[in-house]
Amino acid sequence: MTQPRRHDRAVTIKDVAREADVSAMTVSNVLNGRGRVSEETAARIRAVVERLGYRPSMAARRLRLSRQWTIGMLIVVEDRDFLSDPFITAQVTGLTNYLTQNAYSLIVRGIRPSDFRTSGLFQQIEADGMVAILSGSEPQRQACIRQIGRMRLPTVLLQEQAASQEPDCVVLRQDDFAGGQQVARHLLETGARGFWMLIPQAEWPGMKARLAGVTAELQAAGLPPPTVVQCSDESYDVAYAATLAALEERGAPDAIVGGNDQLAIAAMKACQARGFSVPDDIQISGFNGFAFWRYVEPVLTTVISPAHLLGERAGELLIDRLQVGAFAASELVLPVTFQPGRSTRAHT
Amino acid sequence: MTQPRRHDRAVTIKDVAREADVSAMTVSNVLNGRGRVSEETAARIRAVVERLGYRPSMAARRLRLSRQWTIGMLIVVEDRDFLSDPFITAQVTGLTNYLTQNAYSLIVRGIRPSDFRTSGLFQQIEADGMVAILSGSEPQRQACIRQIGRMRLPTVLLQEQAASQEPDCVVLRQDDFAGGQQVARHLLETGARGFWMLIPQAEWPGMKARLAGVTAELQAAGLPPPTVVQCSDESYDVAYAATLAALEERGAPDAIVGGNDQLAIAAMKACQARGFSVPDDIQISGFNGFAFWRYVEPVLTTVISPAHLLGERAGELLIDRLQVGAFAASELVLPVTFQPGRSTRAHT
DNA sequence: CTGAAAGCGCTTACAG
DNA sequence: CTGAAAGCGCTTACAG
Incomplete structure (x- = not known):
C-alpha cells in the first residue's frame, strides 16, 4: 500500500496555458465559450485540458465572480432528526435533484426554532439563494423570515401561507x-x-x-x-x-x-x-x-402531496430568478390529490 | 416596499482594518487567534467587526487555504428519488448534524449506477473528504470506489463489507x-x-x-x-x-x-x-x-439499525482524519439490536 | 506588537 | 485572434 498522499497539487489554468502555448485567459475564453478564439487553438487547448485532467477551481471562480452555484436550505424544526419527516425529505430530494441537474449544490441546515436567534449558523452559508421550510408560531416564523431576509438573497419560502413582506422572496406551497x-x-x-x-x-x-x-x-x-x-x-x-x-x-x-x-x-x-x-x-x-x-x-x-415536485419547483424558481433578476410571481400553489382508501366509507 | 436590492457589497477585512486603523493582517490575526496582538487593539478590532457586521468570505479562505470545510456525499442508487429510503436519510441526517456542529457543510449527490461512469458530476464536488454509500454489483461498486479514489480525498465507505484497497479510505458499517x-x-x-x-x-x-x-x-x-x-x-x-x-x-x-x-x-x-x-x-x-x-x-x-449513528460516525471519522492526517482504523462495525415483535412467535 | 508583500486560481475589461 | 495587468478577499511567511 502506498502512503496516504496529501491531495496532489491540482492542475491549474496556468499549467494548461503553458502546455498549450497560450495565455491563461485564452484557456479561460475557450472553456467558457467567450471571446473569439480560432478553432485550431481551441482544439489544442481542449486536448491539453483533457490530457491533464484539468478541472477549474470552483473556489477561485466563486471568489472572482462572487457567485456560489450553491443554494442554502434551512429547515427550522424542533426535532434534531430534521430529515425524519418524509414530507421534508421528499422536498429536499426534489430540490437536490433539480439543482444537481443545473450544476448547483445544496447545503442543508437543520435548526431548532429556539436556537435560531442565537446560532446564526445559517448565516455562514454562502449561497446565491435560500430555501426555507419553517415551523413554529407565527411570530417565531416571521422573525426567522426577517433574519433570512437580512441575508439579502433571493428566497423561496416553502409551505408559508401568505405572500411575504420581504422583497425578493416567493412563497411556494401545496394547496x-x-x-x-x-x-x-x-x-x-x-x-x-x-x-x-x-x-x-x-x-x-x-x-x-x-x-x-x-x-x-x-x-x-x-x-x-x-x-x-x-x-x-x-x-x-x-x-x-x-x-x-x-x-x-x-x-x-x-x-x-x-x-x-x-x-x-x-x-x-x-x-x-x-x-x-x-x-x-x-x-x-x-x-x-x-x-x-x-x-x-x-x-x-x-x-x-406533490412534495417532490415542491422541491423541484423551489429549485426552478430560484435558478430562473438568478438568471432573470427577479421572481416572476410572489406566490405559487400546487394542487393536491384526494386518494380514497378503505379507512373511510365509500359514499353512495 | 423597497426595490429588490442586489446583494450589498459585503464588508471585507480591509473595511474593518481601515475602521480600526490597523492592517488587514492584524484583523486576520485577531479573528483567527494567531500571532500576538495587544489586547487593546484586539478589543478595538472586535468592536469594529461587530459594528460593521463583518463576516469573513469563505470563498476567499477556501482559495487561500485550499480547504473547503465541506464534505461530499455520494449516494449511488438506481432510484432517482434517492432519499426515499429511510435507512439512507437517517444516515444523511446523522452526518449533516455532526458536520454542522463542526462548522462543515455537506454536499449530497445522488447518482444512478449506470450514470456513474459518464456523469463525472461528482467530480465537480470540491470537498475535503467524501462519504459514499453504494449499491450495485460487486464489480460496479469496485469501479465506483476506484473512481472516488482518484479524487485523492479521505473517504468513508458506508456499508461496504470488506476493507477497501484504496489508501486513505475507511469502511464503516453496521453488523x-x-x-x-x-x-x-x-x-x-x-x-x-x-x-x-x-x-x-x-x-x-x-x-x-x-x-x-x-x-x-x-x-x-x-x-x-x-x-x-x-x-x-x-x-x-x-x-x-x-x-x-x-x-x-x-x-x-x-x-x-x-x-x-x-x-x-x-x-x-x-x-x-x-x-x-x-x-x-x-x-x-x-x-x-x-x-x-x-x-x-x-x-x-x-x-x-443505528443508521443515524452511522452518519454521525462517518462525520467524526472524517473530521478526525482531517485533523490528524490519517484514519485511525480501516474498518469500523456498529452493532445492531434485535427487536422481537408479534409477527414472529415467542419461543418458550 | 504590527505591517508590506506575495499569492491562492480564476476572469474582466482593455489593448494590440 | 490573443495577451498583460489588475483584482476578487483572504492568510502566510518574513521583516521591522
Missing part, C-alpha cells in the same frame, strides 16, 4: 386548504358529523391550512369546527396515547382527520385497540400519501 | 451479518424450518450480509439456505406481488425474512391477503426498525 376541504367533504358525504383532527404541537403552517380547510367545509355544512387533539410531537407513541386519552375523555367521534399519515395511522391503531372498527365505527383519513399509507389495515384514505 | 444471524436464530428457536428471504434486485452489500447471516445460522442448524425471493425494486407493490407469486408457486414457508421493514410489511400483507395468519401460519421479520415497523398488525419483529 393544503383545499386538501382539508376535500377530506371533510368526503367524510360529510359518508355521514360523519362529529369530527376530530389530530395535530402536532409544533406549528406547521401547512397543518393549520389543512385544519382551516376542514373547518371551512364543516362550517359550510352548518357544523362546528373539528375537535382538535394536540400531540406533543409527531411520534407514533405520542399520537397513539393522545388518541386513547381523547377516546377516554370524550367518547368516539364519527371521523378522525390525521394532520398527516403518521398521526392518522397511530390514531387508527389506538381506535382499533379500543375495539372500534374502522371505518364502520370511526372513519380515519391521513395526509401526504407517502409509501406507508397502505401498511395499515384498512388502507388509509389520504391526500397525496 | 448486518450478526443481525441476520439473530433473526434466524430467533425463528429457528420458534420452530421455523422452511425460510424465505425477500431481497431487492438492487444489490446492497448490507442486504447480502443479512442474507449471509441468515444462511450461516441455518447451515449451523443443518438446514439449507433460505429461498431468495427477488423484488425488482423496493416498492410496496412489487414486494407484494412477488410474495403472492412465490406463495402461488411454492406454497407457504414457515418464515419470511424481509431484507428491510418495507419488504417485510408488503410480504405480510400479501400473506394475510391469501388467508395466512401471521405469525401462526407464517412468521415474518423485518430489518431496520424505522417508525413504521409498528404500523402493521401484528407489530413487526425487526432489527434496529
Whole structure:
C-alpha cells in the first residue's frame, strides 16, 4: 500500500496555458465559450485540458465572480432528526435533484426554532439563494423570515401561507386548504358529523391550512369546527396515547382527520385497540400519501402531496430568478390529490 | 416596499482594518487567534467587526487555504428519488448534524449506477473528504470506489463489507451479518424450518450480509439456505406481488425474512391477503426498525439499525482524519439490536 | 506588537 | 485572434 498522499497539487489554468502555448485567459475564453478564439487553438487547448485532467477551481471562480452555484436550505424544526419527516425529505430530494441537474449544490441546515436567534449558523452559508421550510408560531416564523431576509438573497419560502413582506422572496406551497376541504367533504358525504383532527404541537403552517380547510367545509355544512387533539410531537407513541386519552375523555367521534399519515395511522391503531372498527365505527383519513399509507389495515384514505415536485419547483424558481433578476410571481400553489382508501366509507 | 436590492457589497477585512486603523493582517490575526496582538487593539478590532457586521468570505479562505470545510456525499442508487429510503436519510441526517456542529457543510449527490461512469458530476464536488454509500454489483461498486479514489480525498465507505484497497479510505458499517444471524436464530428457536428471504434486485452489500447471516445460522442448524425471493425494486407493490407469486408457486414457508421493514410489511400483507395468519401460519421479520415497523398488525419483529449513528460516525471519522492526517482504523462495525415483535412467535 | 508583500486560481475589461 | 495587468478577499511567511 502506498502512503496516504496529501491531495496532489491540482492542475491549474496556468499549467494548461503553458502546455498549450497560450495565455491563461485564452484557456479561460475557450472553456467558457467567450471571446473569439480560432478553432485550431481551441482544439489544442481542449486536448491539453483533457490530457491533464484539468478541472477549474470552483473556489477561485466563486471568489472572482462572487457567485456560489450553491443554494442554502434551512429547515427550522424542533426535532434534531430534521430529515425524519418524509414530507421534508421528499422536498429536499426534489430540490437536490433539480439543482444537481443545473450544476448547483445544496447545503442543508437543520435548526431548532429556539436556537435560531442565537446560532446564526445559517448565516455562514454562502449561497446565491435560500430555501426555507419553517415551523413554529407565527411570530417565531416571521422573525426567522426577517433574519433570512437580512441575508439579502433571493428566497423561496416553502409551505408559508401568505405572500411575504420581504422583497425578493416567493412563497411556494401545496394547496393544503383545499386538501382539508376535500377530506371533510368526503367524510360529510359518508355521514360523519362529529369530527376530530389530530395535530402536532409544533406549528406547521401547512397543518393549520389543512385544519382551516376542514373547518371551512364543516362550517359550510352548518357544523362546528373539528375537535382538535394536540400531540406533543409527531411520534407514533405520542399520537397513539393522545388518541386513547381523547377516546377516554370524550367518547368516539364519527371521523378522525390525521394532520398527516403518521398521526392518522397511530390514531387508527389506538381506535382499533379500543375495539372500534374502522371505518364502520370511526372513519380515519391521513395526509401526504407517502409509501406507508397502505401498511395499515384498512388502507388509509389520504391526500397525496406533490412534495417532490415542491422541491423541484423551489429549485426552478430560484435558478430562473438568478438568471432573470427577479421572481416572476410572489406566490405559487400546487394542487393536491384526494386518494380514497378503505379507512373511510365509500359514499353512495 | 423597497426595490429588490442586489446583494450589498459585503464588508471585507480591509473595511474593518481601515475602521480600526490597523492592517488587514492584524484583523486576520485577531479573528483567527494567531500571532500576538495587544489586547487593546484586539478589543478595538472586535468592536469594529461587530459594528460593521463583518463576516469573513469563505470563498476567499477556501482559495487561500485550499480547504473547503465541506464534505461530499455520494449516494449511488438506481432510484432517482434517492432519499426515499429511510435507512439512507437517517444516515444523511446523522452526518449533516455532526458536520454542522463542526462548522462543515455537506454536499449530497445522488447518482444512478449506470450514470456513474459518464456523469463525472461528482467530480465537480470540491470537498475535503467524501462519504459514499453504494449499491450495485460487486464489480460496479469496485469501479465506483476506484473512481472516488482518484479524487485523492479521505473517504468513508458506508456499508461496504470488506476493507477497501484504496489508501486513505475507511469502511464503516453496521453488523448486518450478526443481525441476520439473530433473526434466524430467533425463528429457528420458534420452530421455523422452511425460510424465505425477500431481497431487492438492487444489490446492497448490507442486504447480502443479512442474507449471509441468515444462511450461516441455518447451515449451523443443518438446514439449507433460505429461498431468495427477488423484488425488482423496493416498492410496496412489487414486494407484494412477488410474495403472492412465490406463495402461488411454492406454497407457504414457515418464515419470511424481509431484507428491510418495507419488504417485510408488503410480504405480510400479501400473506394475510391469501388467508395466512401471521405469525401462526407464517412468521415474518423485518430489518431496520424505522417508525413504521409498528404500523402493521401484528407489530413487526425487526432489527434496529443505528443508521443515524452511522452518519454521525462517518462525520467524526472524517473530521478526525482531517485533523490528524490519517484514519485511525480501516474498518469500523456498529452493532445492531434485535427487536422481537408479534409477527414472529415467542419461543418458550 | 504590527505591517508590506506575495499569492491562492480564476476572469474582466482593455489593448494590440 | 490573443495577451498583460489588475483584482476578487483572504492568510502566510518574513521583516521591522
